Amino acid sequence: MSASGGTKAIVAALAANLAIAVAKFVAFIFSGSSSMLAESVHSLADSGNQALLLVGGKKAKREATPQHPFGYGRERYIYAFLVSIVLFSVGGMFALYEGYEKIKHPHELTNWYWPVGVLVFAIIAETFSFRTAIKESNALRGQRSWKEFVRHAKAPELPVVLLEDLGALVGLILALGGVGLALLTGDSVWDGIGTLCIGILLILIALVLAAETKSLLLGESAGVEETQKIEAAVVDGDTVTRIIHMRTLHLGPEELLVAAKIAVQHDDTATEIAAAIDAAESRIREAVPIARVIYLEPDIYSESEAAKGPDPEASPGGPTPHPADH
Numbered sequence: 033m034s035a036s037g038g039t040k041a042i043v044a045a046l047a048a049n050l051a052i053a054v055a056k057f058v059a060f061i062f063s064g065s066s067s068m069l070a071e072s073v074h075s076l077a078d079s080g081n082q083a084l085l086l087v088g089g090k091k092a093k094r095e096a097t098p099q100h101p102f103g104y105g106r107e108r109y110i111y112a113f114l115v116s117i118v119l120f121s122v123g124g125m126f127a128l129y130e131g132y133e134k135i136k137h138p139h140e141l142t143n144w145y146w147p148v149g150v151l152v153f154a155i156i157a158e159t160f161s162f163r164t165a166i167k168e169s170n171a172l173r174g175q176r177s178w179k180e181f182v183r184h185a186k187a188p189e190l191p192v193v194l195l196e197d198l199g200a201l202v203g204l205i206l207a208l209g210g211v212g213l214a215l216l217t218g219d220s221v222w223d224g225i226g227t228l229c230i231g232i233l234l235i236l237i238a239l240v241l242a243a244e245t246k247s248l249l250l251g252e253s254a255g256v257e258e259t260q261k262i263e264a265a266v267v268d269g270d271t272v273t274r275i276i277h278m279r280t281l282h283l284g285p286e287e288l289l290v291a292a293k294i295a296v297q298h299d300d301t302a303t304e305i306a307a308a309i310d311a312a313e314s315r316i317r318e319a320v321p322i323a324r325v326i327y328l329e330p331d332i333y334s335e336s337e338a339a340k341g342p343d344p345e346a347s348p349g350g351p352t353p354h355p356a357d358h
Contacts, residue, residue: 039089041165041193046082048161049075049200052154059150062143065214066134067207068150070127070227074203074234075154077123078196081115085189088112092284102325105284106249112188113245119196120238127231134224141223144215151208158204162197169194184255187285188245199237203230254280254288258320262290265315266328271296271308276331289325290316295333305330 056072059065088111096103141147169190173181182191210226213219254262259280266275278292294312296305313326 039086039189041168041190042082042085042089044164045161045193045197046079046086048157049079049082052150052157053079055150055153059146062146063141064139065141065147065207065211065223066130067210067223067226067230068147070130070230071151071154071203071207073126073130074123074200074230077118078200080122081118081192081196084111084114084118085192089189102283102289103287105282105287108188108285109245109248112192113242113249115192115196116238116241116245119241120235124231124234124238127227127234129231131224131227131229131231134227135221136224138220138224140218140220141211141214144211147211148208151204151211155201155204155208158197158200162194162201165190165193165197182240183244186248186252186255186282188248191244192241195237195241199233203233206230206233248282251281254282254290254320258288258322261319262316262323265319266292266294266312268308268311268315271300271304272312273297274333276333283325286322287325288320288323289327290323291327291329293329293331296330298332 053072053075056068056075060068060072085108088108091111092104092107094104094107169181172185172187172190176184178194182194185191206226206229210223210229213222213226253259259278262280263275263278266272266278272294274295276293276295278290280291281289283289294309296308300308309328309330312328316323316326
C-alpha cells in the first residue's frame with residue numbers, strides 16, 4: 033500500500049468524522065434523539081480510530097534496534113487491532129445501551145429538523161470520505177473483489193477506513209430511518225430501534241476488523257503472486273537446482289521475510305555456493321522489492337529423504353509442504 037494513499041484516505045475520514053461528530057452532538061442537544069447521540073459517539077470513536085491509524089503509521093517508521101532487530105512494521109497491525117476494540121466497545125456497546133434505554137424510557141423528539149438536517153449533511157460528508165477510500169483502494173485492489181481485498185490486504189489502513197466509512201453510511205441511513213419513523217408514527221420507540229440497529233452494525237464491523245487484524249498480528253505469509261515470483265527468482269538451474277522448502281512472513285505491510293532451504297550441487301565449492309546465494313538474494317529483491325530480510329540455507333537434495341514426506345518439526349506451526357517440494 034502506498035503510504036501517501038493510505039494517509040490521504042485516513043485524513044479525509046478524520047476531517048469528515050470530526051465535523052460530523054460536532055454536528056450530530058448539537059442535533060442531539062436540540063432534539064433529544066438517542067440515534068443522534070449514538071451517531072455522535074460513533075463519529076467520535078471513528079475520529080479516534082483514524083488518529084490511532086496515523087499514530088501507528090508514524091511509529092512503524094522507526095529504525096530497527098538491537099531489541100527489535102526486524103523493526104517496528106507491525107505497529108500498524110497493533111493500532112489497527114486497537115481500532116476494532118474501540119469501535120466495538122465505544123461505538124457498538126454504547127449504541128446498544130442507548131437504544132435499550134430509549135426503548136425502555138421513550139420520550140418525544142423535539143426540533144426534528146435538527147437531526148434530519150444533520151443526518152443529510154453527514155451522509156454527504158461520509159460519501160465524500162468513502163469515495164476517497166474507494167479511489168485509493170482501487171489503485172491496489174486490481175482484479176480482486178472487495179471481499180478478497182479486505183481479507184487479504186497486508187496493509188490494514190485502507191480496509192479499516194473502508195469498513196468504517198461503509199458502517200458510518202449505513203448507520204446514518206438507519207438513524208435517519210429511526211428518526212423518520214418516530215416522526216411519522218409519533219412513537220419515539222422507533223428512534224431507539226434505529227439506535228440498536230446501529231449498535232449491532234458497529235459490533236459486526238468491529239468483529240470483522242478484529243479477525244482480519246488478528247491474522248496479520250499472528251503473521252501472514254506472502255501472497256500467491258509474490259510467492260511464485262520468489263520461487264522463480266531463487267532457482268537458477270545451475271548452482272541452485274530447486275527449493276527444498278520455503279517460508280515467508282510479513283514483518284510489516286511493506287516488509288517481507290524469506291527463509292528457504294535450497295538444493296545445490298554436491299560438488300560445488302563454498303565460494304560457488306556463497307556466490308549463488310548472493311545472486312539469488314539479488315534476484316529475489318528485484319522480483320519482490322518488499323523482501324527485505326532473506327535467509328537461504330544450502331543443502332543437498334535427497335530423493336530418499338523427499339520420499340519420507342515433510343518433516344513436521346522442520347517449521348513448527350507452518351503449513352505442511354507439498355512432497356514435490358522436497
